[in-house]
Amino acid sequence: MDARFDAQKIAFGPVVFQCVRFAWKRGLLQTLAEAGEQGLSIEELAADGKFTVYALKLVLETCLSAGVVELRQGRYALDKTGFCLLSDPITQINLDFINDVCYQGLFELERSLDEEKPHGLSALGQWDTIYQGLAALPEPARESWLRFDHFYSDTSFPEILPDVFANRPRKLMDIGANTGKFTLAALGHDADVHMHLVDLPGQLTVIEKTLEEKGLSQRASLHPIDMLNPALDFPAGMDVIWMSQFLSCFSEGAITSILRRAAAALADGGRVMILDTLWDRQKHDIAAYCLINTSPYFTAMASGNSKVYRADDYIRLCAEAGLTLVQQRDGIGYCHSLLQFARTQ
Template sequence: MDKKFDSGKKEVLRARYEAQKIAFAPVVFQAVRLLRDLNILKVIEAAGKPGLKIEAIAEQTGVSCYGVTILCETGLSQDVLEIKDDCYRLTNVGHFLLNDELTKVNMDFIHDVCYEGLFRLDQAIATGKPSGLEVFGKWSTIYEALSHLPPKVQKSWFAFDHFYSDSAFPDALPYVFDLKPKSLLDIGANTGKFAIQCVRHNPDVHVTMMDLPGQLAKAKENIAAQGFGNRITEYPICDLLDSKAPFPGGFDAVWMSQFLVCFSEAQISSLLERAKEALAPQGNLFILDTYWDRQKHEIAAYCLINSSPYFTAMANGNSRMYRFSQIESLITKAGFRIESVDDGLGMGHTLIRCRTNSNSACLPDC
């Protein structure tokens, strides 16, 4: 058989090539990030179809010809750039690296928050502790560290967190307020964005935010600036995992957004048990999260799956991006009944509404 028609050999070579991409992935990541951050992609895009030669790129960016050459050739190898008549032009991949908000948020998060710490991923897996977090200081989890992290790291962390959660809040609000809750407990309130949207959406609801004191201090500043202090209150809790630390009770709705993924399965079980105690009779628990096995697009599943090592190395050492079936099982074991599941909110979020098994199947206004 003519070798050029030997598809098996081509498949082997392609597989070996893909393996080399993985081997050199950290090099490519940093070089392409600099193509973006040093404005090389920007000036090439501005030049349009003719493209730019190395000397022109160097002149417009202030980067040496040597530096431009090194970075552009890596970009060429990864289909970020193409070259014709010694002029570099942007490909579609380069366009997304420069202009796509999802790509920007992910890249900044990986570089600023995760990159150094991921070197200790092996330690984190061996110990069940976020060993990579030590690059920023001595904390048990990244949530305790957030208010102390360098400003650039904080900015990238919150941008990543908010990019995914904020897109789903407007879609989720009607599901929550169709049930007319008068009181809502926001567990893991972060910077207070959901609480603010709740009181804007519904004039009758009162929201209690529960989180670490450092996080609530930031949330309180945001809420005061919006003028909603009389309808949003704080409930600081120093350790969410302390089973003896009580949750406030009597709420019509308990809300958890991108929260349970921050914990191990055993910890999730404990948190759900305590959330059950926080509900008033006929109350509803709402869980908003992203599950990689319920995504419509491969891009979303890829991003979610590869966010898990962040939780291992940096966040807490023992959580991950879960499959829906895993969370479903934990909800059931905690004594809840799933009333509804709605997919496709925001950036691939799923909203689960639960009630306790002791509640009647009837809604409050039936």
């Protein structure tokens, strides 16, 4: 019976998601939190006219079934899961990301898996991959995507900068520079480093404006490159080549191509550093659960053929590209690992 109950939770998961999100976004959970342990009756909740009695009963009964609220003597109060929804930024960011970026597009997951194309992306815009349209994503999808992406990576940057600059690199390449968060952190950490930013033209246009506003444009070179074109080489002579939450955007074949070009672009003694969320290197099951279930986003919305990978996947693909693992560190920020590779001798 326990297994059968878990199966029904899966079957009705989308219903629960939308009802709980309604209760959170419309302030119903906050109202219950402010009421404290005594809770509120349906009549009291309906008194201000914000919600009909019908809407309150429907939404709160679903929240009750999910452990978000509890019902005692006809009065609803917030339960522990409800407090988590109100106070945990990771939960809130994940909810917004799934709803605003993924929810409609995931209806096309089956076709996306069959054809390895992100058919769900049409819910947001007409691009071949989401990366081509990041600068033009409609709101609230764009804001939710950025919060999701930055929340996880930003907590890691301060911790890994000593690793990146351990050998005082002078030429540092940021592949998949995104909005330039790592580049800005690196430029602020070492006044002598020169950054080389590799990304799609649309992304680099956004970064270029930020660098100009901060007076840093002379310390950075921009290289608009489509990473999926294996004929386009990366700038050579790099002391460090940095990739943060980047390779998960590509299929294994594309990753190998990117890594081969990265290996060729290294200066003697240079390192390729990969910071990523590897689901098999997590301390807690909850982190692995979240990462594993981010993979369908990559299928339906992002690229059609990428995912959240295991550490062994990157190590194997790097070996195929002529790179050898020299150092690995886990437990960075919320859920990151840093893998360092050198050119195979």
